[in-house]
Amino acid sequence: MPKVGMQPIRRRQLIEATLVAIDEVGLADATIARIARHAGVSTGIISHYFDGKDGLLEATMRHILGDLGSAVSERRRALGEAPAQAHLHAIIDGNFDRSQTSRSVMKTWLAFWASSMHHTNLQRLQRVNDRRLYSNLSSQFRRVLPKRQARDAARGLAALIDGLWLRGALAQEGLDVERARQLAYDYVREQLDTPQRAQRRANDYA
Amino acid sequence: MPKVGMQPIRRRQLIEATLVAIDEVGLADATIARIARHAGVSTGIISHYFDGKDGLLEATMRHILGDLGSAVSERRRALGEAPAQAHLHAIIDGNFDRSQTSRSVMKTWLAFWASSMHHTNLQRLQRVNDRRLYSNLSSQFRRVLPKRQARDAARGLAALIDGLWLRGALAQEGLDVERARQLAYDYVREQLDTPQRAQRRANDYA
DNA sequence: ATTTTTTTATTGAACGGTCAATCAACAAAA
DNA sequence: TTTTGTTGATTGACCGTTCAATAAAAAAAT
Numbered sequence: 001m002p003k004v005g006m007q008p009i010r011r012r013q014l015i016e017a018t019l020v021a022i023d024e025v026g027l028a029d030a031t032i033a034r035i036a037r038h039a040g041v042s043t044g045i046i047s048h049y050f051d052g053k054d055g056l057l058e059a060t061m062r063h064i065l066g067d068l069g070s071a072v073s074e075r076r077r078a079l080g081e082a083p084a085q086a087h088l089h090a091i092i093d094g095n096f097d098r099s100q101t102s103r104s105v106m107k108t109w110l111a112f113w114a115s116s117m118h119h120t121n122l123q124r125l126q127r128v129n130d131r132r133l134y135s136n137l138s139s140q141f142r143r144v145l146p147k148r149q150a151r152d153a154a155r156g157l158a159a160l161i162d163g164l165w166l167r168g169a170l171a172q173e174g175l176d177v178e179r180a181r182q183l184a185y186d187y188v189r190e191q192l193d194t195p196q197r198a199q200r201r202a203n204d205y206a
Numbered sequence: 207m208p209k210v211g212m213q214p215i216r217r218r219q220l221i222e223a224t225l226v227a228i229d230e231v232g233l234a235d236a237t238i239a240r241i242a243r244h245a246g247v248s249t250g251i252i253s254h255y256f257d258g259k260d261g262l263l264e265a266t267m268r269h270i271l272g273d274l275g276s277a278v279s280e281r282r283r284a285l286g287e288a289p290a291q292a293h294l295h296a297i298i299d300g301n302f303d304r305s306q307t308s309r310s311v312m313k314t315w316l317a318f319w320a321s322s323m324h325h326t327n328l329q330r331l332q333r334v335n336d337r338r339l340y341s342n343l344s345s346q347f348r349r350v351l352p353k354r355q356a357r358d359a360a361r362g363l364a365a366l367i368d369g370l371w372l373r374g375a376l377a378q379e380g381l382d383v384e385r386a387r388q389l390a391y392d393y394v395r396e397q398l399d400t401p402q403r404a405q406r407r408a409n410d411y412a
Numbered sequence: 413a414t415t416t417t418t419t420t421a422t423t424g425a426a427c428g429g430t431c432a433a434t435c436a437a438c439a440a441a442a
Numbered sequence: 443t444t445t446t447g448t449t450g451a452t453t454g455a456c457c458g459t460t461c462a463a464t465a466a467a468a469a470a471a472t
Contacts, residue, residue, distance in 0.1 A: 004467070006421060026324035028234060032458060042423045047459065107323050113376060114320040117313050118232035130376060155373075156366065156389045163369025164361075170319060170336060183362045190396050209441065212447060238432065248449045253433060 010049050011059065013039045018060045023104035027111035032056075054119075061112050061125055064105055068129070071097035072136070084143040085192060088157070091136055092184045095161050096177050106169040134158050144192055153191040160187050216255050217265065219245045224266045229310035233317035238262075260325075267318050267331055270311055274335070277303035278342070290349040291398060294363070297342055298390045301367050302383050312375040340364050350398055359397040366393050 017038035021030040032053050036043045050056040072094030079086050099105065116122040138154035145153060161184055168175025223244035227236040238259050242249045256262040278300030285292050305311065322328040343363050347356035367390055374381025 004420065010421090027320065029324070031456085033456095043458080044423060044460080045421085048422080053458065110320045110323060113372075114233070114316045116376070117316060118235070126376060127378065130373065152389060152392075155370075155385070156393070159369030159373050159386075159389070160362065160366050161369065162372055163365030163367065166319075166368055166372055167336065167361075167365050170322070170332060172333065179361070180365075183358060183365070186358075187362070187393075210446065216447090237430085249432080250434080250449060251447085254448080259432065 007049060010039075010041070010045060013041070014046060014049065014056060015060050015063050018056060019104040019108055022108045022111055026107070027057075027115065054121075057112075057115075058121055058125070060108065061122060064100075064108060064112075065125060065129055067099040068094070068097070069132075071095075071099055084140045085188060087140045088137065088188045089185060091133070091140070092157075092161060092181055092188070095133070095165065096175075096181055100165075101168070101175055101177055103174070106165070106175070110166075110169055130158075133161070141191065149191075157184065157187055157191070160184055213255060216245075216247070216251060219247070220252060220255065220262060221266050221269050224262060225310040225314055228314045228317055232313070233263075233321065260327075263318075263321075264327055264331070266314065267328060270306075270314060270318075271331060271335055273305040274300070274303070275338075277301075277305055290346045291394060293346045294343065294394045295391060297339070297346070298363075298367060298387055298394070301339070301371070302381075302387055306371075307374070307381055307383055309380070312371070312381070316372075316375055336364075339367070347397065355397075363390065363393055363397070366390055 014035065017035045018030065020038050021035045024030075025034070032043050032046050035056070036046060039045075046053060046056055050059055072091055075090035075094050076087055079090060100109075112122055113126065116126040134154055137157050138150055141150035141153045141157075144150075164180040164183060165175065168177075168180060220241065223241045224236065226244050227241045230236075231240070238249050238252050241262070242252060245251075252259060252262055256265055278297055281296040281300050282293055285296060306315075318328055319332065322332040340360055344356055344360035347359045347363075350356075351359060370386040370389060371381065374383075374386060
């Protein structure tokens, strides 16, 4: 039943099928035959809409990145001029959004991280994302903390978020989102609530 | 020049060659031909000493895990009954040991993480390692903190270590080991030095 | 309103290429 | 003479891409 306007439908189907395939057998064994089967189409369609397998994989990563961006910015939009802590919590919540914590998406993230070490286009996407997280965190901490402290707090929180997320992906019992968020909140609180100790620390470094 | 007692030599050569190959082109393109070429031997040797490519990859992961275990336990052995903080610092230092922060090893770790989602033997190895880090941290925090707090501190620090490490692996500028350690030390200090706030937090949770 | 033409969507077999594993043959030491 | 080490061509399987063929809808022509 070929009709006009299939492109966006097929693209979505194929991206979703890619996530399912990676969840099932991993990126290494996610063949176009398997992906096409999951989408209920033939293999040729992939080259037609994505110009080959690499194009589909890149589009899949872009899709996940887009979801992450939305999850964060939607939460922050409602906040306006709210205190830094509220924005930091929103960024944390966005990173642990439903769209980022499903088994298939976590597996796909891991696979893309590994791939991005050797595929420059994926590497570019991934680095833009890393930088965005860091600079979002950094600018919020900067509203309350001196420069160097804000920078370190941002680096620490970014690492904590990614680390909680990574350990959740690898753990048998999966990611406990509530607990992860709580640990990240605690980190934020300690960074914001300890000016005198933070100052001493800053001096130690000098 | 075939002689007796080649096994350990060849095994070491091939594992090292595997790391080099993964560093060069990634796990997906680390063919046995490429690995054998790096080791200066023929492809057949791999099946002879490792019973196939999978065996070599598993041995490579075991090798890295062994290095990590040594890096941690050597540092801790000298400490004996030293305070918890000293042991925690030693665990941190071990995780950021030279043997774990070279480009090739970090790339290989990432690749194995992704692979371990779908290969049960790698998964087993990786989980033993994750659990060991957590339980080492947990038992040290337990010497100073009440149970629930110690558990959370261990979870947080484990995530922070892995996250710093991950972000270092992905970042263009590489991992800044000094900075990473310092951030992890700060986390330890805040967990150990804030009993009253920690207590309040524990109550909040209840 | 009907027919013809063009465009868009889709298929899946065929092709070229790659890879891991195998194994018969060979070589040097024991 | 036996054991241990090593080679590398061969084999069989698999994978991504291509493309000729097909089909249906849309557009144009009658």
